[in-house]
């Protein structure tokens with residue numbers, strides 16, 4: 001498709017690249033068509049209807065319904081095609097497949113810190129397998145940054161105090177530029193890096209060289225060891241268990257559930273809620289419990305909190321039944 005590989009566009013290296021480019025080219029085509037049409041008509045009319053003498057008076061007109069309908073309906077239809085097309089792309093690009101590889105991204109003046117589900121961490125470099133969806137969860141330790149990989153056509157803000165998400169599926173082995181696309185201070189322009197797309201075998205080798213384990217690139221299988229280790233280390237299960245007299249709410253199946261709070265309101269236990277409840281547990285107290293939990297604000301890093309949340313998710317999905325002693329039974 002020669003039209004879609006125009007040289008001014010970055011390389012197409014992800015599933016989303018071509019569809020995004022097609023819409024972009026469609027927008028350019030429509031804008032240039034009408035831009036040129038309007039410019040040509042301005043020139044033509046100013047010559048054609050130039051006032052010839054002082055007494056020259058144009059004929060009075062009182063509107064033209066046909067013409068007005070035409071210039072309302074045609075642009076409406078064109079705008080709706082842009083809307084519909086954009087909507088489809090938006091949904092595709094913001095809803096990752098359920099089995100995606102989870103990578104955690106922290107923006108920090110002035111670097112990108114990346115963590116793989118199985119443990120390895122990287123700075124300003126990200127290694128990913130080809131033809132496999134990768135879901136990024138982003139946050140920031142200071143100001144707003146923006147994770148931008150032109151070849152994948154993704155750009156997502158990393159915002160302090162909350163999680164944002166994006167995903168991609170690389171289609172070509174290679175090395176692609178990673179930028180920060182939000183001015184974030186004096187060294188913003190140096191906040192750059194690389195995304196390395198590797199074959200799935202190479203990726204597995206790369207991970208196993210660092211962890212001693214071979215990651216499973218299969219639906220639902222990602223290493224949980226990080227989050228589980230932290231959960232055990234801080235003895236979270238000592239309070240959070242299902243038995244009578246527990247000091248904290250039972251966390252099995254917590255992810256995605258509706259949680260009733262002391263003040264009568266209800267919240268969904270999503271990633272942002274879980275993160276807040278680990279960092280500052282006093283803000284939202286679950287109904288029936290006392291505000292006993294200490295804050296982990298300065299104890300756990302963003303990476304560790306993310307690992308715990310990933311752990312709770314898997315626990316929830318039933319793939320990891322576990323009793324209050326923290327021993328895995330599956």
Ligand code: CUA
Pocket residue numbers: 107110144145146180181182183184185188189191
């Ligand atoms: Cu980080 Cu610009």
